[in-house]
Amino acid sequence: MKAYLILEDGHIFEGESFGAQREVISEFVFNTSMTGYVEVLTDPSYAGQSVVMTYPLIGNYGVALEDQESAHPFVEGFVVNELSRLASNFRMNMSLNDYMIENNIPGIQGVDTRAITKIIRNKGCMNGMITTKNYKIDDVIDRIKSYKISGVVERCTCDEPYKLGTPGGYKVALYDFGAKRNIGRELAKRGCDVTVVPANTPAKYVLEGNFDGVMLSNGPGDPSECTGIINELKELIASGIPIFAICLGHQLTALAHGFETEKMVYGHHGANHPVKDLYTNRVYISTQNHNFMIKEDSIDPEVAKVWFRNVNDGSIEGMEYLHENIRTVQFHPEACAGPLDTNYLFDTFIDMMGGKKHA
Structure with a gap:
């Protein structure tokens, strides 16, 4: 036909x-x-x-x-x-x-x-x-x-919290904004006790749950529309809990700090995008899927600095927050469907939680 x-x-x-x-x-x-x-x-x-x-x-x-x-x-x-x-x-x-x-x-x-x-x-x-x-x-x-x-995060998130991994490791709250399964698998592989929570979960739930860290997942749509989520993230940020964010989570973290995002011309979609770690000058090949990015001129240099940058177009691919235990990346380090280059960032998150291991 x-x-x-x-x-x-x-x-x-x-x-x-x-x-x-x-x-x-x-x-x-x-x-x-x-x-x-x-x-x-x-x-x-x-x-x-x-x-x-x-x-x-x-x-x-x-x-x-x-x-x-x-x-x-x-x-x-x-x-x-x-x-x-x-x-x-x-x-x-x-x-x-x-x-x-x-x-x-x-x-x-x-x-x-x-x-x-x-x-x-x-x-x-x-x-x-x-x-x-x-x-x-x-x-x-x-x-x-x-x-x-519109309303796509609500379509993608889980309905109620559920568990992954095994008890006894770091307790991680994984916010599901449209999380790919391998994010949870990579955390569980590292011995984490993961609770996947819906996108609209109040910060109070995490702060009262004795979690060691928070991971914010990928997801669809315009991050600036997620005003309720951004307000909850502000409370999590103020608490000092270690936070690692991916893709939409990366953008939402920036918005929670008062930075701005903007729509790209055609976005990044594929498994062959080179990103450069500005601390080590090493270049990694990454999987990406996003249409929005952080506006560089909106970043307060006293609050955060660029961690990764896209080699092709110079856009921001990662942020480190200078006075908080927070790191974020725009690309997908969970390596599905590949490549495996940035999978090590899950170990970075484990190190961020170091010293706070759940008893």
Whole structure:
């Protein structure tokens, strides 16, 4: 069946439908990963967005359900140049096409993903529609342009606290703003007693729970909309508890300190972004998925300094807070779908909690 991708700037791409045959309007971003499409589909940071994969052949190793980074996919739609006709992998449970049908995700293949990526790079992330109907552009353009991502953290967070790891290690409260599963796994692997808590959990719950540290997870959407969460973070920060933050958590921590964030032109989405540690001058390859960043001119140099910087565009990738036991990174150190370069940052968080080991 024919399918169409209609972008809000008027571009129309004709291809072939796969996955669920339904219509969807969302924001479109591109991802430069060569592998890890299961992890991309199930990364909650993509809530409200459709993903264009720049690597030309997708689906060749099928879907292994144990690779999911959440209980179900969060992307709105999926755009590929070529869907592999065969999937071969001893770990696979089903084909990518069947997985998308099962999870009601529409896809389009056979389109020029290079051209789509160049449009997004030049004009920025934009809204679009995947549909099997042959619309006239004037009939749908206002509907496409009016789409807005909102309330996505509430869609992604857990409903109630739950435990990971084993008792007796450092007690960590992991705020779930849309946390990828491997964040909890990496903490548990290091012997932590992890309690995953919903995004709107009051600071009082953590401060009265005798926790040794707090980790703030990745997540979707505009961080400045999370005003209630930011107010609770201010209370946690004032308490002096060690805090390590990832992605959305990194941005929310900055906002809680009075700094500002802004939307990037096309964001960072992929598993091959170089970041430089400004203390050691070492460069690491990182996984990233975000459309917002901290505004550098809003940072008070008496409060915080830049820890990591993106090698490609110079944007801020990490912060150290000078008078608090707080460090944050914009990228995803949990290494799913890879690479493993910055996985050591979980050990950094353990060191931050050192001397406060739970009895």
